[in-house]
Each structure stands twice: as C-alpha cells, then as structure tokens.
Amino acid sequence: MTVLETFGRDEFIAERFRWRSGEHVTIIGPTGCGKSHLVYQLLEHVATPRLPAVVLVKKPKDPLILRRGKELGYETVRTWPPATISTVFHAKPSGWLVWPKTKYDPLVDRPAKREVFRRALLDSYKKGNRIVVVDDAYGVSKLLDLREELIELWTEMRSQPGAVWAAFQRTADVPLWAYSQAEHLILFNDPDRRARDRYAEIGGIDPAMVRDTTGALKRHQALYIRRDGPAVCIIDK
Numbered sequence: 001m002t003v004l005e006t007f008g009r010d011e012f013i014a015e016r017f018r019w020r021s022g023e024h025v026t027i028i029g030p031t032g033c034g035k036s037h038l039v040y041q042l043l044e045h046v047a048t049p050r051l052p053a054v055v056l057v058k059k060p061k062d063p064l065i066l067r068r069g070k071e072l073g074y075e076t077v078r079t080w081p082p083a084t085i086s087t088v089f090h091a092k093p094s095g096w097l098v099w100p101k102t103k104y105d106p107l108v109d110r111p112a113k114r115e116v117f118r119r120a121l122l123d124s125y126k127k128g129n130r131i132v133v134v135d136d137a138y139g140v141s142k143l144l145d146l147r148e149e150l151i152e153l154w155t156e157m158r159s160q161p162g163a164v165w166a167a168f169q170r171t172a173d174v175p176l177w178a179y180s181q182a183e184h185l186i187l188f189n190d191p192d193r194r195a196r197d198r199y200a201e202i203g204g205i206d207p208a209m210v211r212d213t214t215g216a217l218k219r220h221q222a223l224y225i226r227r228d229g230p231a232v233c234i235i236d237k
Helices: 009-016 035-046 063-071 106-127 137-143 147-159 176-180 193-202 207-216
Strands: 024-028 053-056 075-077 095-098 131-134 163-168 182-188 222-226 231-235
Touching (some): 009 231, 024 147, 024 176, 035 063, 035 131, 063 095, 095 106, 137 147, 137 163, 193 207, 207 222
Parallel strands (some): 053 131
C-alpha cells in the first residue's frame, strides 16, 4: 500500500490546506467521525468578514456548532437575511449560523427551514464572496428539496467568487455534482466496504490507494485529496 505523509491539524491547516475562493470542498464520513470539528478548524483559518461563512444548520441542537460558532464570533440568526447584514454601525462577522428554530414536527419544520435556507442559498449565489457551509447536505438537498439550488451553486458559484463546503454522512447520499465540482475532498474512514469502494471511484487518483488508505484510517483521521496537482495526504486527529 502507498505510504502517505501524515500531518497534524495545525500543520495541515497552516501549510497544506491551500484553499482559494471559488474552490468547493466536499467532506464525507459517518456520524461521530469528526467532520464538523474539522470544518470549523478550517473555517477559522479562511473565513473573514470580507469572505464570511454562511452555515446552514438543520439540526435542532448541536453543542459543538453552538460552541465553535461563539468562539469564532459567528452570529446566530433564525431567518435570512439577518437584520444586521447591511447596518453600517454593526461590525460584519466572519460568519453566520443560519439556524431556524425547530418545532419537532416535520410537516412544519421542513417547509419553514426550506424557505430560510433557500433565501440564504440564493442570496449567497447572487452576491458571492461567501463560503456556504451545508452541514447536513443530504438533509438539505433531499429532505428540504433544495437539490436544484445547490446544483446552481456548485456549477456557477466559482465565478462569483464563492464556494460550497458540503458535508455528507454516506457516499450513497452524495450527488455527482458534489464530487465532480469539488477541488478538495476530505474522506473519513467508513466501516462499510461499499462506501470505500465508492471513495475509490470518485477520488480522481489511484483507486486502490484511496480504498486501502480510507480503510486503514484511525478514528478522526481523514484522507485529503486536492485535485490540483493532485496533492494527497492524511490529516491526523
């Protein structure tokens, strides 16, 4: 098996994560693997008031997102656009957590969240210069029926400029656009062999290496693939 270099988080983020506006990021891994934690570490490095993050949070509660959002100075809003986005007397944050309230009734919650997220997606598409973070991309795409809006951002937002950072739990839930348009892929270990086979198909590099490496990853480690180059390494926990 090919032996890849392994980098700790700080070194990877500071020296190896060469991200530029317009480059989409796709992250895949099962629940509990550390996707959200890594996403906020990366956002801390790249999101600024001039290129803010717009994070769509579908979950009713998430202590990690709440804590990291506060640490990064993100503003939590229940609707879009936020009231302070165009107020000259209010300092623009490095990001927003777009987090509609949950009534715990899908017949109520899904239409309400869809409307809020749709406005945030289309507004970001129109204005650009934003990192749109879709924490539960399957839920937003399928359950909230925002697939077409996401496809527009994946295929057109590079020129805005802007980017979509999308996180998925299963390879089976990832649409082709999230693979084909992403410059950066971050793949966590999945115990399902079929998922690792899918990793091998979409990685854009040696399939056997992708399959074997993702199968050998430890908890909270991830395989990083940057298509430009390509550049490949392991991100340590």
